[in-house]
Amino acid sequence: MTAKSNDARPSATEESRRRAVVGVGSMVLGDDGVGYHAIEALQEHDGDLPAGTTLTHAGTTAFLALEAMSGADLAIVVDALAIDESPGTIREYRLDRPDTSAPEVTMHDYSFTDALAVGDAAYDVPEEVYLIGVVPERLEPAVELSEPVETALPELVSRIERRLVTETDH
Structure with a gap:
């Protein structure tokens, strides 16, 4: 797991709001x-x-993802989405609400949704947790993204940046 923090001087309002963006998935399995x-x-x-x-970067370990977001007010998990839509389609889900219809984020060691449910005892899980992801075209050994996912990457990054500055919608 690698983490990088933005050390810019926060304003008094920003100082109280910590945000975590956690990329999950295997970087050697294509999309x-x-x-x-x-x-x-x-x-x-x-x-x-x-x-x-x-x-x-949390790789494929659900509890590393939880550790990375522990103590934040807002967390965004970024992953490939196994949903029946065209490759390159971007979708966003709110994971911290019980009525969510988000797809399962299955990491190699544990389901992230299950880890999120039980991780509250061991981690300071954020009040707001979002899943923002892209429908993959291929999940096979490769370090490059497929063309539809590569094309979607700038919009994915833009959506993450917008979510980081959007006020809470509780």
């Missing part, structure tokens, strides 16, 4: 690595992100 690629792209924009934002 499953979209979370990794999104974190890399966000690191290029690090100076433009809100103060108090951390960016983390």
Whole structure:
């Protein structure tokens, strides 16, 4: 797991709001690595992100993802989405609400949704947890993204950046 924090001087309002963006998935399984690629792209924009934002590659371990977001007020999980839509389609879900219809984020060690449900005892799970992801075209050994997912990456990064600055909608 690698994490990077934006150390810009926060304003009094921003200082109280900590944000975590966690890329999950395997960077050597083609489009499953979209979370990794999104974190890399966000690191290029690090100076433009809100103060108090951390960016983390959590790989395929659900509890590393929970650790990366522990103590944040807002967390965004970025992953490939196994839903029946066209490759490159971007979708966003709110995971911290029980009525959510988000697709299952199955990491290699544990279901992230199950980890989120039981992780509250061991981790300070954020009040707001979003899943923003892209429908993959291929999930096979490769370090490059497929053309539809590569094309969707700038919009995915833009949506993550917008979500980081959007006021809470409780």
